[in-house]
Amino acid sequence: DAGVIQSPRHEVTEMGQEVTLRCKPISGHDYLFWYRQTMMRGLELLIYFNNNVPIDDSGMPEDRFSAKMPNASFSTLKIQPSEPRDSAVYFCATSSTGVRTGELFFGEGSRLTVL
């Protein structure tokens, strides 16, 4: 299996622009998580889905952030409009019910820089 695939790996954009991050989960995994990582705040859970349905979005910082999972093989995290404080590494991770509960499989992340 190719693992969790994220794109783009790096994104540099200007304040006010729309940013879309993409994630392809591991086939058969029914949970998908979006995390944000910064030096100041560490790894923060933004939102997670179960069987394509959002379960908990309490970590989404504000209305500028939105996430979708239109099918079992694709998810997006969108920031509109982007701000410099959104600069971070965004990780997508997936897991499967019945497998070791704590074992999330992370992608390699999308490093976002907002100028």
Add this chain to the structure above:
Amino acid sequence: GESVGLHLPTLSVQEGDNSIINCAYSNSASDYFIWYKQESGKGPQFIIDIRSNMDKRQGQRVTVLLNKTVKHLSLQIAATQPGDSAVYFCAERQGAQKLVFGQGTRLTINP
């Protein structure tokens, strides 16, 4: 609010020595803990887990100890190797699948 935290942000050890990374948690109701390793430029990777009904669990060169009395978790790495250089996170389960991560400890290996 409830949180998972780490005592030390950095740890430096000699190659071949044992490493001990510590973690404190505040939610006494937590029943499941996990350690993750994150190498530079990569996503976190599962190392080992432990349930609250255990006080020790061993893997390959790694051991996790859980002290529920003082709400403390530690990761021991035996015979540390250069490939062990990474940031190590403890994580606490909240709910069925939601993990909350600590701030991380950077482990560096001296030759």
